[in-house]
Amino acid sequence: MLRLYVAGQTPKSLTAFANLKRICEEHLPGRYQIEVVDLLKNPMLAKGDQILAIPTLVRKLPEPMRKIIGDLSNTERVLVGLDVRPADGRERA
Amino acid sequence: MKTKQKTKNQSAPEPLEKTATGIAGLDEITGGGLPKGRPTLICGTAGCGKTVLSMEFLVRGATEYNEPGVFMAFEETEGELAKNVASLGFDLERLASRKKLLLDFVRIERSEIEETGEYDLEGLFVRLSHAIDSIGAKRVVLDTIEVLFASLPNEAILRAELRRLFRWLKDKGVTAIITAERGRESFTRHGLEEYVADCVILLDHRVNEQISTRRLRVVKYRGSWHGTNEYPFLISDEGISVMPVTSMGLNHTASEQRVSSGVPQLDAMLGGKGYYRGSSVLTSGSAGTGKTSLAAAFVAAAAARGERCLYFAFEESVSQFMRNMRSIGLDLEPFVKSGLLQFHASRPNLFGLEMHLLTIQDLIRKWKPRNVVIDPVTNLINAGTATEVTLMLTRLIDQLKRQQITSLFTSLTAGDHGAEQSEVGMSSLMDTWLLLRNLESNGERNRALYVLKSRGMAHSNQIREFVLSSKGIQLVDVHIGDGKVLTGSARLAQEARTQSEAALQQQQRRRRQHELELERTAVEAQIATLQAGLAAKTEQCKLELDEEAMRYQSSAARESEIARNRMAQVKRVSDGRQKQRNNGSQ
Numbered sequence A: 001m002l003r004l005y006v007a008g009q010t011p012k013s014l015t016a017f018a019n020l021k022r023i024c025e026e027h028l029p030g031r032y033q034i035e036v037v038d039l040l041k042n043p044m045l046a047k048g049d050q051i052l053a054i055p056t057l058v059r060k061l062p063e064p065m066r067k068i069i070g071d072l073s074n075t076e077r078v079l080v081g082l083d084v085r086p087a088d089g090r091e092r093a
Numbered sequence B: 001m002k003t004k005q006k007t008k009n010q011s012a013p014e015p016l017e018k019t020a021t022g023i024a025g026l027d028e029i030t031g032g033g034l035p036k037g038r039p040t041l042i043c044g045t046a047g048c049g050k051t052v053l054s055m056e057f058l059v060r061g062a063t064e065y066n067e068p069g070v071f072m073a074f075e076e077t078e079g080e081l082a083k084n085v086a087s088l089g090f091d092l093e094r095l096a097s098r099k100k101l102l103l104d105f106v107r108i109e110r111s112e113i114e115e116t117g118e119y120d121l122e123g124l125f126v127r128l129s130h131a132i133d134s135i136g137a138k139r140v141v142l143d144t145i146e147v148l149f150a151s152l153p154n155e156a157i158l159r160a161e162l163r164r165l166f167r168w169l170k171d172k173g174v175t176a177i178i179t180a181e182r183g184r185e186s187f188t189r190h191g192l193e194e195y196v197a198d199c200v201i202l203l204d205h206r207v208n209e210q211i212s213t214r215r216l217r218v219v220k221y222r223g224s225w226h227g228t229n230e231y232p233f234l235i236s237d238e239g240i241s242v243m244p245v246t247s248m249g250l251n252h253t254a255s256e257q258r259v260s261s262g263v264p265q266l267d268a269m270l271g272g273k274g275y276y277r278g279s280s281v282l283t284s285g286s287a288g289t290g291k292t293s294l295a296a297a298f299v300a301a302a303a304a305r306g307e308r309c310l311y312f313a314f315e316e317s318v319s320q321f322m323r324n325m326r327s328i329g330l331d332l333e334p335f336v337k338s339g340l341l342q343f344h345a346s347r348p349n350l351f352g353l354e355m356h357l358l359t360i361q362d363l364i365r366k367w368k369p370r371n372v373v374i375d376p377v378t379n380l381i382n383a384g385t386a387t388e389v390t391l392m393l394t395r396l397i398d399q400l401k402r403q404q405i406t407s408l409f410t411s412l413t414a415g416d417h418g419a420e421q422s423e424v425g426m427s428s429l430m431d432t433w434l435l436l437r438n439l440e441s442n443g444e445r446n447r448a449l450y451v452l453k454s455r456g457m458a459h460s461n462q463i464r465e466f467v468l469s470s471k472g473i474q475l476v477d478v479h480i481g482d483g484k485v486l487t488g489s490a491r492l493a494q495e496a497r498t499q500s501e502a503a504l505q506q507q508q509r510r511r512r513q514h515e516l517e518l519e520r521t522a523v524e525a526q527i528a529t530l531q532a533g534l535a536a537k538t539e540q541c542k543l544e545l546d547e548e549a550m551r552y553q554s555s556a557a558r559e560s561e562i563a564r565n566r567m568a569q570v571k572r573v574s575d576g577r578q579k580q581r582n583n584g585s586q
Helices: A011-027 A075-081 B002-011 B050-064 B078-086 B092-097 B122-135 B147-151 B155-172 B264-269 B291-304 B318-326 B333-337 B353-367 B377-383 B386-402 B488-566 B575-585
Strands: A002-006 A034-038 A056-059 A066-069 B039-044 B069-073 B101-105 B113-115 B139-143 B175-181 B199-208 B211-221 B230-236 B239-242 B280-285 B309-313 B341-345 B371-375 B406-412 B432-441 B444-454 B464-469 B472-477 B479-481 B484-486
Touching (some): A011 A075, A056 A075, A075 B113, B092 B101, B147 B155, B333 B341, B353 B371, B353 B386, B444 B488
Parallel strands (some): B039 B199, B280 B406, B280 B432
């Protein structure tokens, strides 16, 4: 369950969405659901998840909540952020 | 940004538009408030009052100027903020429910955030924009935006976005306050002053001799006059008060009216009428010279005239003061009961100097007395340094004079000598200076009073003895003889001596008069005797002359008788007639 916050169709937002889609297809096929929130349309929602940076990817579940900001161009870091892949072996153990 | 501002200034020659903060004193220093529609930077160390100042800016704006405000907090939650400023009398929840104020807490957790690739802070913009638009805000506070530097690792992006944010705020036309932590070498830790260039206010919190003082300084105010000094400010239960000192001009009007000092003889020394209304009076002297008594007499006289008096006692409690003054025949209790006299007794080091000044100012503003006594003003030095006390007094006296309040200050001096030097700083502020001193002689100590100066009136140059008795205060002429000033029992003795001498002299005079009288009587008697003698002699002389004449006559008669006898026959006819003449002459 991932939520991507954007503010309008900016190049950064589009890049982020494309990157997210690609990463999810590669690493979490069939196990993900992406919800895109456009803050220009729903500015009230910025407060709920404490969104400052755009774009921000929020992983609400499983706990703890994680936020990944940026256009998600660094796949490795996105995976670490989503807890999909360990940063290194020790941390998982 | 800069060019835009310049063209704005050129096209509009009228002075910069300002947004009044509503904060006591701050608008005076800034000449009307913060620059309207522009961001202002407030920086300072932790706990120096940045949040309170900016919150008050919003609350005053909402309540007094009908300008709704948005408070974007980066450090405290809405609930915490509301609780923290509730002690200042700000009801944020009520304001928020009336859409006058919007609190928005921005929480940003470093550990939750993973950064990858390009991003911007559009989320913050959207959020702020939405907040501003939802209540039509004219004022915005960002407290403390520097928190972002700790949360977002990419400083380059952050700086670019902040620059964009401040420009955006300007375009929005909101008057904004951005708070920032004081940096070690720059005004702010992250150099925010680079972006907010219109107005920078520095707050400071210093501890001097265990007493802390907050200070405020307008570092920069583009396109406007502003006070440049450091101004002490206070956070009291009514919010922030800044005390401008030197921005005040000397333009109060001087009253011609006179008020009694409460001691008739002292009034006589002061040109016969007492102090000027609205003047400042200093009574100085060492311990126990009667300063407080003089102040009490002044207050009692004023209250008796029906004027309100405010008495700040820094030495005695109220009941002690009452008891002591009763002992010299001044009963102030009725005035307190009738509400003409108010006492404020506190220890000077209870709080800092500014707090004292503010308390005084607050009470004066609320209660509007016509007379104020501060007893003793020197005790306040305990609460600050001498310069600070002088500054504070300047401020206070200026304020009092502008409101035509007669003020009396007592000042404790260390010893009898050098009293005049030690108070030079204070004395120039005073219109009338009464010096009380102890004169030590003949094993006793007596009080003496003289008018050291009194601006604008003919005043006595004499030293008077100052006598406190159960009947009140008396000023007695001292005796000056043999080049010495005599007071107390020496004076009494001298008076007695003079009196007895006078009596003696009178007696002597009377005796001399008496003697003279006697002498005159004697002389007159003598004169009478002599005159009597003279009269007797004159009488005798006359008798003798008569006798002589008689004798001559009789001898002539005898001679003619002889001749007649000789010629008896010849002249018988005339005989009888001759006889008759002889008989008549005998």
